[in-house]
Amino acid sequence: MIKITLPDSSVREYEKGVSGLDIARSISNRLAKEVLSITVNGEVCDLTRSIEADSTIKLNTWDDAEGKHAFWHSSAHLMAEAIDVLYPGTKFAIGPSIEMGFYYDLDLPEGKQITDKDLKKIEQKMLELARQKNAFVRTEMAKEEALAHFTEKGDEYKQELISELEDGTITFYEQGGFTDLCRGPHLPNTSYIKAIQLNSIAGAYWRGDEKNKMLTRIYGVTFPKAKFLDEYNKMMEEAKKRDHRKIGKEMELFTFSQSVGQGLPLWLPKGAALRERLENFLKVVQKKFGYEQIITPHIGDVRLYKTSGHYQKYGADSFQTINTPAEGEEFMLKPMNCPHHCEVFKFKPRSYKDLPTRFAEFGTVYRYEQSGELHGLTRVRGFTQDDAHIFCRPDQLKEEFKKVIDIIFIIFKALDFKEYTAQISLRDPQKPEKYIGTPENWDKAEQAIVEACEEKGLNTITELGEAAFYGPKLDFMIKDALGRSWQLGTIQVDYNLPERFELEYIGSDDKRHRPVMIHRAPFGSMERFCAVLIEHTAGKFPLWLTPEQVVILPISEKYNDYAAKVSNYLNICDIRSIVDDRNEKIGRKIRDNELKRIPYLLIVGEQEAENETVSVRRQGEGDKGTMAMKEFADFINDEVRNQLSEIYN
RNA sequence: GCCGGGAUAGCUCAGGGGUAGAGCGCAUCCUUGGUAAGGAUGAGGUCGUGAGUUCAAAUCUCAUUCCUGGCUCCA
Numbered sequence: 160m161i162k163i164t165l166p167d168s169s170v171r172e173y174e175k176g177v178s179g180l181d182i183a184r185s186i187s188n189r190l191a192k193e194v195l196s197i198t199v200n201g202e203v204c205d206l207t208r209s210i211e212a213d214s215t216i217k218l219n220t221w222d223d224a225e226g227k228h229a230f231w232h233s234s235a236h237l238m239a240e241a242i243d244v245l246y247p248g249t250k251f252a253i254g255p256s257i258e259m260g261f262y263y264d265l266d267l268p269e270g271k272q273i274t275d276k277d278l279k280k281i282e283q284k285m286l287e288l289a290r291q292k293n294a295f296v297r298t299e300m301a302k303e304e305a306l307a308h309f310t311e312k313g314d315e316y317k318q319e320l321i322s323e324l325e326d327g328t329i330t331f332y333e334q335g336g337f338t339d340l341c342r343g344p345h346l347p348n349t350s351y352i353k354a355i356q357l358n359s360i361a362g363a364y365w366r367g368d369e370k371n372k373m374l375t376r377i378y379g380v381t382f383p384k385a386k387f388l389d390e391y392n393k394m395m396e397e398a399k400k401r402d403h404r405k406i407g408k409e410m411e412l413f414t415f416s417q418s419v420g421q422g423l424p425l426w427l428p429k430g431a432a433l434r435e436r437l438e439n440f441l442k443v444v445q446k447k448f449g450y451e452q453i454i455t456p457h458i459g460d461v462r463l464y465k466t467s468g469h470y471q472k473y474g475a476d477s478f479q480t481i482n483t484p485a486e487g488e489e490f491m492l493k494p495m496n497c498p499h500h501c502e503v504f505k506f507k508p509r510s511y512k513d514l515p516t517r518f519a520e521f522g523t524v525y526r527y528e529q530s531g532e533l534h535g536l537t538r539v540r541g542f543t544q545d546d547a548h549i550f551c552r553p554d555q556l557k558e559e560f561k562k563v564i565d566i567i568f569i570i571f572k573a574l575d576f577k578e579y580t581a582q583i584s585l586r587d588p589q590k591p592e593k594y595i596g597t598p599e600n601w602d603k604a605e606q607a608i609v610e611a612c613e614e615k616g617l618n619t620i621t622e623l624g625e626a627a628f629y630g631p632k633l634d635f636m637i638k639d640a641l642g643r644s645w646q647l648g649t650i651q652v653d654y655n656l657p658e659r660f661e662l663e664y665i666g667s668d669d670k671r672h673r674p675v676m677i678h679r680a681p682f683g684s685m686e687r688f689c690a691v692l693i694e695h696t697a698g699k700f701p702l703w704l705t706p707e708q709v710v711i712l713p714i715s716e717k718y719n720d721y722a723a724k725v726s727n728y729l730n731i732c733d734i735r736s737i738v739d740d741r742n743e744k745i746g747r748k749i750r751d752n753e754l755k756r757i758p759y760l761l762i763v764g765e766q767e768a769e770n771e772t773v774s775v776r777r778q779g780e781g782d783k784g785t786m787a788m789k790e791f792a793d794f795i796n797d798e799v800r801n802q803l804s805e806i807y808n
Numbered sequence: 809g810c811c812g813g814g815a816u817a818g819c820u821c822a823g824g825g826g827u828a829g830a831g832c833g834c835a836u837c838c839u840u841g842g843u844a845a846g847g848a849u850g851a852g853g854u855c856g857u858g859a860g861u862u863c864a865a866a867u868c869u870c871a872u873u874c875c876u877g878g879c880u881c882c883a
Contacts, residue, residue, distance in 0.1 A: 262878095275813075361878030362811025369880050373811050376878070404875095408819080417856075417874050473883055495883060529809055529881060530874095538882085627883080651883095678883095715840040742839085743846085750844035764842060774843080782843060 164215040179206035180347060183218050193383075194218045195226035195351070196344050203229070205297060205344040221383055231256035233295060233334075233346040234285075234381040235263050238357070240337035241284035242377075246271055251339065252316040252365060252374055259391075260380030264363055266316065267375055278357040278377070289352045293335040295345035305329040305340065316365065354388035355381045398641055403693035404535040410698055410706065410756065412689070413536065422533040422540030424686055429706035434685055436704050438521055441545055441681065443806045444569055448562055450519040450547055455499035457523060461489040466659055467498040478527050496522035497653075497678060500548040501660040504674075509664040514674060515551035515559055521685070522546045536690035543685045549677040550662065553603055556652065559677055560611035560633070563650050567635055567681045569805045570648075574692060575701060578638035581617045583608055585631050587624030594628055596654035604652040604675070605631045629655030639695040647688065648681040698756045699778070703799040709736035710757045711773070712748040714764030716740070721768040725761065725788060732792040736761075753778060759795070 160172045163182060173182065179197030183190045183206070197204050198217040203225050210216070219226035235254035238261075242249055246267060254263030267273065273281075300308070302321065309317040317340050321329060332341045334349055346352075357379040365371035382388045399405075407413045412430030419425060426434060442452065461480050464470035469477075473494060481490040493499065500518050509516065523543045532538055551559050571579060585605050586594050594601065608631055612619050619633075626632060630652035636644050653676040656662075663671045682688035692700070702708055709729060713722040722738045729736040737757075739748050745762060752760050760776040766785075767773055773791050775783040786794065800807055 272812095359877055360812065363879045364810080367880065369810065373879080375811085378878080415874085421874065467883095469883065476882075497883090524883095526882080531809065531811095531879085532881065534876085629883095712843090714842055717840070742837095744839090744841050745843060746841090747845055748843095753844060760843085762843065766842090776843065 161210065162213040163210070164213075166217050173210075175211055176209040178209050179204065179216070179218060182216065186218075190218065190220075193220045195220055195223075195346060195383075196229035198225055203344050205229075205295070206347050207294075208297070208344075221387075228256045229344050229346055230351065230383065231261040231381065232341075232344075233349070234352055234355070234379065235261040236295070236332060236334060236337065236339055236341070236345065237285050237288060237349055237352060237381075238281065238377065238379055239263050239265075239339060240288055240335050241281050242273075243337050244288075245281060245284055246273070250314045250316055253320070254339075260358070260378060262376050262378045264365070264374040264376045266372070273360060273375055273377065275360060278360070281377075282355050282357050285352075285355050288335055289349045289355070291335060292348050292350035294348045295332050295334045297343060297345075298331045298333065299328040300331060302326050302329055305331070309340075351383055352381050353383055354385045355379065356388055356392075394641065398643070398694075401641070401694045401697045402535075403537075403690040406693050406698040407536070407690075412693070412706075420540075421530060422528060422538070424536055424539055424541070430689070433700070433704060433706055434689060437682070437685065437688070438545070440573065440703075440803065440806065441566075441570070442519075444566055445517075445519050445547065447806070448517070448566060449515075450517040453500070453503055453518045453520050455493075455496065455503070455520060455522065457493055457525075458490040459493050459499060461491050463498045463502070464491050464494075467495070467501070467656060468659060469495055469498070473526075476527055478525055492525040493522070494524050494526050496520055496524065496544060496546045497548055497656055497676070498660075500546075501656055501662060501676075504548075504550050504662055505660065509550070509674075511552060511664055511666045511672070514664060515549050515555050517547055517549045519545075519547035536686040539686050542687070544680050545682040545685060545688075546678070546680050549679065550657075550664075550674040551677065552664075552666075552672070553600070553675050556604060556675055556677070557607040557611050560607055560650060561615055563677065563679045563681070564611060564615045564617065564633075567648050567650075570681050571637065573701070573703075573803055573805060574695075576637040576639075576695065579618065580636050580644075581612060581619045582625070582634045582636065583612060583619050583621045583631070584625035584627075584634065585621060585623050586626045590624070594626070595658075596630070600654050600675075601631070604654070608633055608650075608652070627651060627653075629653045637691070637695075639691065640697070641694075643694075645691045647683050647691065649679065649683065651678040652676075653678055699758075700756075701802050702758050702795070703802050705735075705756070705758060707735055707737050707755075707757050708795065709734060709759040709761060710752045710755070711736060711738045711761045711763060712745060712752065713738070713740060714745050714762065716742060718763050718765070718768050722763050725763060725773060728788055729792055729795075732796065734792060734795050749776065761791070 161175050163171050163173055179194065180191065183194040194206060196219045197206055198219060199210060199214050221227060232255065235256065239251050239254055242265060248268035250266040252264040252266065255261065305321050306318060309321065320340060329340065330342060331338055332343060332345055357377055359378045361376045362373045363376040365374055380391060410429060411427045412433065413424050413426050416425060458481060461470060477494045478492045503518055504516065521543050523541060525541045528538060528540050549559050586601055632649060632651035634646055635648045636646050638644055657673050657676050662674055664674055666672045711722040711725050713719050719740045722740060726736045726738050739752055749760060758778050761773040762776065763773055772785050772787050774785050775791060777783050
């Protein structure tokens with residue numbers, strides 16, 4: 160007998176050689192049905208693998224990432240089997256599970272092609288094969304033997320993969336008539352897979368290298384219950400509805416023009432006003448934290464970027480330089496604000512008493528992003544960073560870091576981002592050659608970040624080797640209303656630029672010292688942030704931010720004058736209102752304006768006009784009763800004040 | 809940049825070798841209304857751009873611009 164320890168620390172005894180499936184059965188029938196894989200002493204395995212010694216286990220179901228992983232990985236094999244049947248001669252490269260589903264990269268036989276229209280056919284074949292309840296059988300083979308097998312098959316992809324594996328035994332999985340090189344684990348058999356949807360086809364380079372052959376990648380997702388597929392599709396639909404490109408158009412926030420150029424957003428009046436409110440909000444917050452606004456030009460002498468190192472490192476990813484043939488000058492459209500800010504710092508000698516010095520600018524930068532990479536507002540060629548650079552003494556680093564974290568939290572609160580993670584990116588201790596600056600400085604900076612996060616009680620993950628070459632950083636990822644993650648703000652420590660620009664301050668010892676720089680952008684870029692905000696809120700922005708806060712709906716044209724009077728009054732009270740004076744019935748006006756995402760609808764007719772009142776409707780909530788004009792104005796302003804409590808306190 | 813898909817009215821989209829369609833929106837008129845779609849009429853498009861094939865191209869071919877799903881990249 161062997162002892163099996165379960166996650167709740169309870170210990171059960173089983174025969175030697177017991178399988179995960181056996182254990183699940185001994186606990187409950189339901190668990191036996193739902194379990195997908197087993198983690199044995201930290202290693203995820205097949206449910207059918209026998210356990211030979213005392214172990215600590217965890218049974219993974221659909222609710223565990225490990226369970227989904229086995230499910231989708233097996234689905235990838237199932238898809239490969241279907242394609243192998245439908246398109247004989249296809250070579251299979253890699254087919255992993257991903258965050259939401261799986262894909263397989265294929266090299267189709269000469270002259271064959273799979274298009275969107277073929278996906279249904281493959282799905283059908285997969286369902287047919289799934290119903291056959293074929294077991295996923297694990298076999299082992301010596302490396303030589305495995306290599307010979309794929310050499311015979313003429314599959315150069317698997318050959319390459321195997322030849323890179325360590326010598327020894329190689330594992331294979333076979334289901335139906337399909338065998339694949341695979342570490343596993345897999346489901347016991349194909350019948351677990353009940354619902355299948357292949358989503359898209361894309362090109363993908365073999366091993367992600369653009370020098371290699373382009374393979375055909377098919378993305379799909381599968382589920383153990385048809386209901387889950389429905390839920391998945393509802394979720395995708397909702398995401399589509401919230402797409403910032405669609406809402407941006409509907410709400411007239413921004414647009415693009417072929418004539419202006421790709422990746423160059425045009426902010427329409429409502430979008431520009433919204434963005435301006437965001438900027439002003441941050442300006443007020445930053446002012447409280449001791450920042451000073453500066454303004455610098457959109458171009459800079461190329462020598463500036465040679466000094467900063469951006470030219471050498473990112474010259475190819477920047478727009479071509481602007482030349483003045485008559486005078487032989489050479490300028491770059493600025494890809495970063497920091498070099499300009501360093502020059503602002505150098506304007507005059509700085510004393511240790513002046514530090515930290517914090518320069519902020521909504522600086523528009525231009526980067527030559529690859530054309531295929533552009534996407535709505537999230538990836539553009541011209542964008543505005545809510546940039547600031549803090550020049551401080553090394554001993555001030557931690558305090559400054561904490562203050563930036565405070566600013567970021569004020570923003571999260573005002574914009575209702577409730578879930579976040581912060582990633583601390585440190586250097587890779589194995590590769591000191593990748594980084595500039597002394598190990599002592601790195602130690603200090605990393606320690607400052609780690610401690611700042613601890614003292615602020617941040618929810619962090621730490622990644623080694625993810626630091627920039629010039630310093631460690633802290634990135635914030637928020638989760639939106641649909642549970643999707645977006646990377647937003649960043650705080651980065653930099654020893655490089657102060658060095659390159661020879662920045663100095665006079666210390667209390669009357670000697671010259673080098674300051675440390677912190678780059679930080681809580682929003683990241685205004686464009687990207689607005690996109691995230693649109694998708695997070697589905698265009699229903701917080702009251703303080705939304706383009707139109709109130710719409711006034713006269714019952715009939717007789718009350719248009721009164722509606723205009725209310726609107727004027729509200730506008731004087733700093734409330735953004737419009738009037739819907741179309742010749743339509745009130746029901747129609749309510750419906751149309753509810754759909755326009757305006758937070759408050761005011762209905763005015765005979766009674767309201769007589770008493771100088773308004774009948775209030777909150778978007779999505781319905782009738783809220785009647786209020787006097789002034790009462791309503793105060794009510795709205797209170798709500799805004801409440802949402803922005805941080806900057807009013 | 810690379811591999812797919814696409815571009816038709818302000819928006820969403822159908823159509824398709826014989827000179828353009830729907831719904832919504834917009835305008836005008838009727839209606840003057842009380843909390844999620846009242847009715848009628850009408851205006852709107854050299855079918856992304858350029859070239860080619862053809863008696864004839866919005867439709868087929870090629871090029872090009874832009875959008876888009878991915879890959880690669882992201883200071």
